[in-house]
Amino acid sequence: MLKHLSIGIAIGLLVMSGIWGLTLLMTTNPEVPSDIAGEKTMMPGNNQGVMDLICELELDLDGQLALGIKENEPSRITMAQIDFEQKSGWYQGRIAISESRSGTLTLMGTRLKIYRPAMFQRFGVMITGEEFVVDRKTGSFAQSLTLKDGRNVKLIKGTCAKVNKPPF
Numbered sequence: 001m002l003k004h005l006s007i008g009i010a011i012g013l014l015v016m017s018g019i020w021g022l023t024l025l026m027t028t029n030p031e032v033p034s035d036i037a038g039e040k041t042m043m044p045g046n047n048q049g050v051m052d053l054i055c056e057l058e059l060d061l062d063g064q065l066a067l068g069i070k071e072n073e074p075s076r077i078t079m080a081q082i083d084f085e086q087k088s089g090w091y092q093g094r095i096a097i098s099e100s101r102s103g104t105l106t107l108m109g110t111r112l113k114i115y116r117p118a119m120f121q122r123f124g125v126m127i128t129g130e131e132f133v134v135d136r137k138t139g140s141f142a143q144s145l146t147l148k149d150g151r152n153v154k155l156i157k158g159t160c161a162k163v164n165k166p167p168f
Contacts, residue, residue, distance in 0.1 A: 047107065052165070053080040053134065055091065055141050057158035063144075066153045067123040080134070080160060082112055089114035095122070095143075095155065097130055110137040125149075134160050
């Protein structure tokens with residue numbers, strides 16, 4: 001008798017947890033905390049206003065080899081900004097989409113892509129476009145160059161975090 005009661009309780013608990021799990025998956029309620037819903041992000045936000053980022057960046061070895069860059073650049077800390085109202089963005093650096101000539105923002109799920117057409121010679125090749133992508137979920141940063149011959153070379157990689165400004 002006790003064995004049958006234990007089995008009944010176990011089956012009841014499994015059914016109840018299954019129902020709870022299904023309702024959690026099917027809910028569209030924004031009140032569900034993001035850590036329960038499995039949506040942990042490094043840079044939460046609502047795609048409004050301006051997002052200031054601080055990034056630690058370094059040259060990508062594959063891109064460095066593809067472009068024949070012999071100098072060894074140390075990693076650096078730099079600023080980036082995404083302006084959702086202006087649909088633009090920029091980041092600081094020697095090979096960067098600068099604040100004075102920001103690129104166009106495209107939202108791709110959790111990824112924020114900033115692209116700017118270009119036409120300049122560097123590293124012995126003609127560069128026709130430059131872009132960087134920041135993934136809000138992981139904080140990853142990747143900058144790539146589009147070359148005249150059609151290749152897309154990932155040149156810089158790193159990690160970014162949202163700058164939280166204190167209210168003073």
